Amino acid sequence: MSSIRPWRDIMRRKSRQIMVGNVPVGGDAPITVQTMTNTPTEDAVATIDQIRRCEDAGADIIRVSCPTEEATKAFAKITKAARVPIVADIHFHYKRALEAADAGAACLRINPGNIGSSERVAEVVRAAKANGCAIRIGVNAGSLEKDLLEKYGEPCPEALIESALDHIKLLQDHDFHEYKVAVKASDVFLAVAAYHGLAEAVDCPLHLGITEAGGLIGGTVKSSIGIGSLLWAGIGDTIRVSLSAEPEQEVKVGFEILKALGLRTRGVRVVSCPSCSRQGFDVIRTVEALEARLEHIKTPMSLSVLGCVVNGPGEARETDIGITGGGNGKHMVYLSGVTDHHVQSDDMLDHIVELVEAKAAQIEAEMSDAGQAEAAE
CATH class of the missing domain: 3.20.20.20 (Dihydropteroate synthase-like)
Incomplete structure (x- = not known):
């Protein structure tokens, strides 16, 4: 890069x-x-x-x-x-x-x-x-x-x-x-x-x-x-x-x-907006909860949490997992920068945590496979 x-x-x-x-x-x-x-x-x-x-x-x-x-x-x-x-x-x-x-x-x-x-x-x-x-x-x-x-x-x-x-x-x-x-x-x-x-x-x-x-x-x-x-x-x-x-x-x-500064990577790097009246969910409280619940993740990865669609899609394209706020309690989830599915407000927090944990496990497995392949050579 x-x-x-x-x-x-x-x-x-x-x-x-x-x-x-x-x-x-x-x-x-x-x-x-x-x-x-x-x-x-x-x-x-x-x-x-x-x-x-x-x-x-x-x-x-x-x-x-x-x-x-x-x-x-x-x-x-x-x-x-x-x-x-x-x-x-x-x-x-x-x-x-x-x-x-x-x-x-x-x-x-x-x-x-x-x-x-x-x-x-x-x-x-x-x-x-x-x-x-x-x-x-x-x-x-x-x-x-x-x-x-x-x-x-x-x-x-x-x-x-x-x-x-x-x-x-x-x-x-x-x-x-x-x-x-x-x-x-x-x-x-x-x-x-x-x-x-x-x-x-x-x-x-x-x-x-x-x-x-x-x-x-x-x-x-x-x-x-x-x-x-x-x-x-x-x-x-x-x-x-x-x-x-x-x-x-x-x-x-x-x-x-x-x-x-891009000098080391450890855990989840959260990209989030400061929130405004356009937000489709409580961004501040959501980010606070996510940071607490994702402290155990050591695998380097990125997560964007944006309250609306103004900057949300652009930021989501640059992160492993992203979510942008939508109307009527229905929010868009991005995986690897691509729109993937919707999630309701009540399920959003648990759903994001599950996605991050699954992505971390995937990254760790890929790194392990790559290490084994390199050792075999």
């Missing part, structure tokens, strides 16, 4: 690839979606329960804070139970990094310059190498080093980039190269400018995020603008949408950003 629609092409920045557990990050690997738990890590049961919800939402990588020795003891249980790689979030205490690496962390989120002496950095690097851990350097505009704030006067792109390069050098001095970097800020303009500058200065994978973005609605908007614009420019290998909301919501928003 992109060959005949060049205006849709996104040329991704070339970065070297690292491994976070069994998940490749960077290079030509799919852009991964991350989130972070907010339960007390010491409560392994609650943390694992939250991880399960995030895994079900599609999270590729999940970060867990390890601020105490008790947390890293529970961390071992958590990593064993998780189905995706777990990143240990470490701030100032280097021993927590050593413990987390031994406890099964796939990656350590740590700024080498914040943990003290070169000897401590060397210890962390040795632990990371011994346990096959990657490291994420996480520069944040809200916690820049004092010398950089004195030098630049305020958080600015140059300060974030310099901080990142200083931390990178500490790892490179110890011959460690399995790292990715983030330069986050709550200010969209600051974060985007910093990422653009860093992307030109380094070849490592970049972890994108607009930190402290806000609640579900405000944070989604800010993150979509910031992360979306960077991805559109080809920058970014892994993302986290930072919301004051449940972590599984961060995962869902992250996938919606990637789906909107």
